[in-house]
Amino acid sequence: QVQLVQSRAEVKKPGASVKVSCQAPGYILSELTIHWVRQAPGKGLEWMGGFDPEEGGEIVYSQKFQGRFTMTEDTSTDTQYMELSSLRSGDTAMYWCATGHNWDDPFDVWGPGTLVTVAA
Amino acid sequence: SSDLTQDPAVSVALGQTVTITCQGDSLRSYFASWFQQKPGHAPKLVMYDENSRPSGIPIRFSGSSSGDTASLTIAGAQADDEADYYCNSRDNSGRHLFGGGTKLTVL
Numbered sequence A: 001q002v003q004l005v006q007s008r009a010e011v012k013k014p015g016a017s018v019k020v021s022c023q024a025p026g027y028i029l030s031e032l033t034i035h036w037v038r039q040a041p042g043k044g045l046e047w048m049g050g051f052d053p054e055e056g057g058e059i060v061y062s063q064k065f066q067g068r069f070t071m072t073e074d075t076s077t078d079t080q081y082m083e084l085s086s087l088r089s090g091d092t093a094m095y096w097c098a099t100g101h102n103w104d105d106p107f108d109v110w111g112p113g114t115l116v117t118v119a120a
Numbered sequence B: 001s002s003d004l005t006q007d008p009a010v011s012v013a014l015g016q017t018v019t020i021t022c023q024g025d026s027l028r029s030y031f032a033s034w035f036q037q038k039p040g041h042a043p044k045l046v047m048y049d050e051n052s053r054p055s056g057i058p059i060r061f062s063g064s065s066s067g068d069t070a071s072l073t074i075a076g077a078q079a080d081d082e083a084d085y086y087c088n089s090r091d092n093s094g095r096h097l098f099g100g101g102t103k104l105t106v107l
Helices: none
Strands: A010-012 A018-023 A033-039 A045-052 A058-061 A069-074 A079-084 A093-100 A114-118 B009-012 B018-023 B033-037 B044-047 B061-066 B069-074 B083-090 B096-098 B102-106
Touching (some): A018 A114, A033 A069, A045 A069, A045 B096, A058 A069, B009 B018, B018 B102, B044 B061
Parallel strands (some): B009 B102
Antiparallel strands (some): A033 A045, A033 A093, A045 A058, A069 A079, A093 A114, B033 B044, B033 B083, B083 B096, B083 B102
């Protein structure tokens, strides 16, 4: 079964950007549906966006994050990235990449998570 | 509306049955998935496609749906079931969404 690997924790200052990576060793990441989900301390899960390989690699963003959140892919290293800009304290959260087989399939595999802390 | 609404907290006596609900317009068209999350851990899929259990999920977990409401039922709740539970679905625009979560306490 696919396993997801994420980059390590980050500490950023307000206004900065953060880029978190997600890899699936042994799999071609661009062939997987990848979602990004975050959870602020003590809060619920938030879907941020996702990559759908079956729709020509379409990326769908949550309206809440549109404009600040970008998903990209480096095919040379088979890595997907999420980048969140104009960081504020409310962006302090655990960020996960997760996958389901297809866009409508459940998120059955989750990465270990990457903690992003935004602090002056 | 594309929101999914859950009760913030539910409690159940050990060994009894509890149902956690999730309500939203999108559930009239799309199935819900259910995730269990324990402190410090990533969410874990426990139910999908109305009433399908991933491998390893106990048979005491079941799911159902009717109209705009999806339900997760735990029959004979165990202490290990104490966790936060989240429903997830998608809306007509293709965007996914999560419910606000339900904290289950096993007494």
